[in-house]
Amino acid sequence: MSEAPLPGLFAGPVTVPPAEASEPDHRLAHRARLRARFMEGGAAAMPDYELLELLLFRALPRGDVKPLAKRLLRVFGDLNRVMAAPAARLAEVPGVGPAVIEQLKILEALGHRMARARVLKRPVLSSWDALLDYLQTALSHQDTERFRVLYLDRKNVLIADEELAQGTVDHVPVYPREVMKRALALNASALILVHNHPSGDPTPSEADITMTHAIRDAAEVLGLVLHDHLIVGKARALSFRSEGLL
Template identity: 65%
Template sequence: MKHAPSVFAESPMLPLADVTPVTLDRDEVEIVTAKPTSSKGKIPSYLADHRKRLRHRFLTGGAAAMPDYEILELTLFRVIPRQDVKPLARQLIETFGDLNGVLAAPLARLQRVEGVGPAVALELKVMETVTHRMARAKVMQRHVISSWDAVLDYCHTVMAHRDTEQFRVLFLDRKNVLIVDEEQSSGTVDHVPVYPREVVKRALEVNASSLILVHNHPSGDPTPSNEDIAMTNQISDAAMALGITLHDHLIIGRSRELSFKAQGLI
């Protein structure tokens, strides 16, 4: 917040109507209004010790054993530096299931959680973007068959916790190297529009020799519907007519995936 320069001797006091109000987001208000614990406004010693212990465990190899809410605490420290963020971290995990669910939650749903203001929501969405890009970097420009586990991890990271269906296509070159990964469409909780002609057209544009289709089921059950099977067959037929191979169609659930090829559906 800006303060007026010290000109009281030279200028009369401004009327209240001329003062421009300043809006703080919720997190800033929480920090500003938090009751200081000393004349210097330092955080309580027990809270500082707790944060120090968490950071130490994380940095000395204990991250793998830390529960999701503690990893979330470490993230929230930076945004809400003078408050105990454990209750908020626990509430977020309880609301969205796990850390992946928190990061994948839509912005509007995040901000409905008490204590999540614009700054916290932004931090969480930045974390989500970082995780997606790291997972994607492990599969782009790599041989898909020899990197299959990384492909599955990427698909789960990006799609498993979405609350609406998303349809993606992985475009491969003649050596089965992933050259393009694109979201083709998104839909509702149980439907996503797919246009076989657009999929094949895009394959020609990027000079792809083969495809892998991927979409998610927000219900968590990756069992394909009759519509899923029919759509896959349409794309396979259209691609085959142009010399393009459909390797597989993956349906991503919350904890597992289904492969059309493994199930004999392709």
């Protein structure tokens, strides 16, 4: 049997795989109801576990995925953390296999690309809220420190966003010379430093402040401007500029 076609995301005839064809009618009906409710009311009409169910339908064409959706949210806390969880940690959850991990990682990548598209090749200083949203999406749920540099041209348009280092849960090695070397290679005129605090607290350490000032001093020698250093926590990002640290 086949499901009735739905507009938009589920447009076109959907042929039920052989595995799904053997599913009990009540499970097929549940899947059809969720899909229809999403298309009619969008995400606002559904709790997080039902949205996660919709994703899991594609990875697991057979069986009841509601328990797995609720289990993932219970283990990781929310949808963002489910998507951002490392593959190894996802694999530890009962019921999660390669197909589920692949589906979640694809959706995570799409989310990052969409957020990045809102700031790439646009004046960063006039799109500050979009920039913060992008960085929060990309970094707030990482479980190790990541150091990134946003390189800007003379009009403060973002020309590159590059991760220069990864570290541990509370430290990431940063070398001002490498930051400057890359800035010169890109012919950048300004930069914004970004890193995350996996602890969730964006308060800068003394090492963070010392490193920022070293990069600022190196940039000034080369005629570059350091606009800011942003530390991304779980719920917010801290700006060195706003805190009077630059």
